Amino acid sequence: xxxxxxxxxxxxxxxxxxxxxxxxxxxxxxxxxxxxxxxxxxxxxxxxxxxxxxxxxxxxxxxxxxxxxxxxxxxxxxxxxxxxxxxxxxxxxxxxxxxxxxxxxxxxxxxxxxxxxxxxxxxxxxxxxxxxxxxxxxxxxxxxxxxxxxxxxxxxxxxx
Amino acid sequence: xxxxxxxxxxxxxxxxxxxxxxxxxxxxxxxxxxxxxxxxxxxxxxxxxxxxxxxxxxxxxxxxxxxxxxxxxxxxxxxxxxxxxxxxxxxxxxxxxxxxxxxxxxxxxxxxxxxxxxxxxxxxxxxxxxxxxxxxxxxxxxxx
Numbered sequence: 001x002x003x004x005x006x007x008x009x010x011x012x013x014x015x016x017x018x019x020x021x022x023x024x025x026x027x028x029x030x031x032x033x034x035x036x037x038x039x040x041x042x043x044x045x046x047x048x049x050x051x052x053x054x055x056x057x058x059x060x061x062x063x064x065x066x067x068x069x070x071x072x073x074x075x076x077x078x079x080x081x082x083x084x085x086x087x088x089x090x091x092x093x094x095x096x097x098x099x100x101x102x103x104x105x106x107x108x109x110x111x112x113x114x115x116x117x118x119x120x121x122x123x124x125x126x127x128x129x130x131x132x133x134x135x136x137x138x139x140x141x142x143x144x145x146x147x148x149x150x151x152x153x154x155x156x157x158x159x160x
Numbered sequence: 161x162x163x164x165x166x167x168x169x170x171x172x173x174x175x176x177x178x179x180x181x182x183x184x185x186x187x188x189x190x191x192x193x194x195x196x197x198x199x200x201x202x203x204x205x206x207x208x209x210x211x212x213x214x215x216x217x218x219x220x221x222x223x224x225x226x227x228x229x230x231x232x233x234x235x236x237x238x239x240x241x242x243x244x245x246x247x248x249x250x251x252x253x254x255x256x257x258x259x260x261x262x263x264x265x266x267x268x269x270x271x272x273x274x275x276x277x278x279x280x281x282x283x284x285x286x287x288x289x290x291x292x293x294x295x296x297x298x299x300x301x302x303x304x
Binding site: 019020021022024025027028029031032034035038039042104107108110111112114115120122125126129130132133134136137140141144148 | 235286
């Protein structure tokens with residue numbers, strides 16, 4: 001086997017090493033899009049999110065979106081580094097986005113209950129703002145936390 | 161109808177860019193000029209050890225301060241504060257890692273430190289911007 005072929009084979013058998021900067025770029029872009037939509041469509045965009053939450057469609061859509069986004073990002077990193085995806089990362093990416101979005105939905109229910117029990121004026125609009133905030137925070141957490149977990153596990157594996 | 165009033169928060173956050181990018185650049189130019197040199201340093205050269213991560217932590221602290229003073233539910237305040245803090249701390253870690261690598265003689269790549277700190281600074285900056293827009297919407301709701 002020639003030397004370049006050996007080097008190529010060694011590179012391809014290497015497991016993907018994730019850097020937080022990869023997910024940070026995606027979250028930054030996602031945040032800028034979300035912020036721009038809030039500024040450009042201050043009524044239509046929030047109404048769309050609140051209505052889909054009321055119909056119970058927001059949670060599955062967000063789960064699917066974050067799962068696909070995380071998977072696509074991981075595969076892009078693997079392709080760029082010419083390395084193969086690892087089992088540990090696949091397990092993290094398969095479970096964590098769904099768990100994070102599910103957990104965020106649970107916290108949102110608590111926040112809505114708390115808001116409805118308060119004595120603020122404009123309660124319905126206030127609940128809408130809570131839904132908007134939690135939707136954004138869940139999106140960020142569902143992209144950031146799985147990659148943070150993978151990164152920390154990789155560092156832990158290197159030290160033990 | 162477009163609500164450009166929220167853009168004021170972007171300008172407010174943009175003020176952070178002056179002490180972070182422009183001031184060090186101006187000081188470096190002044191320093192070189194005083195010593196009669198002709199070389200000029202770009203922001204990339206000035207922040208190649210991941211110093212942008214330190215700024216991100218300061219920016220995250222500013223965002224957390226505003227979130228804590230808001231009238232959002234305590235659950236929302238907690239989630240937003242924790243996420244902002246995590247972003248800021250991870251950005252700062254880039255500088256710490258680069259410093260340790262440089263001091264211990266381990267191989268360090270200025271390109272990688274610059275890229276990592278820049279991406280994490282974008283993350284914290286854009287997240288703080290969206291949080292400020294959400295806070296602005298909530299405060300206008302309270303004023304109605």
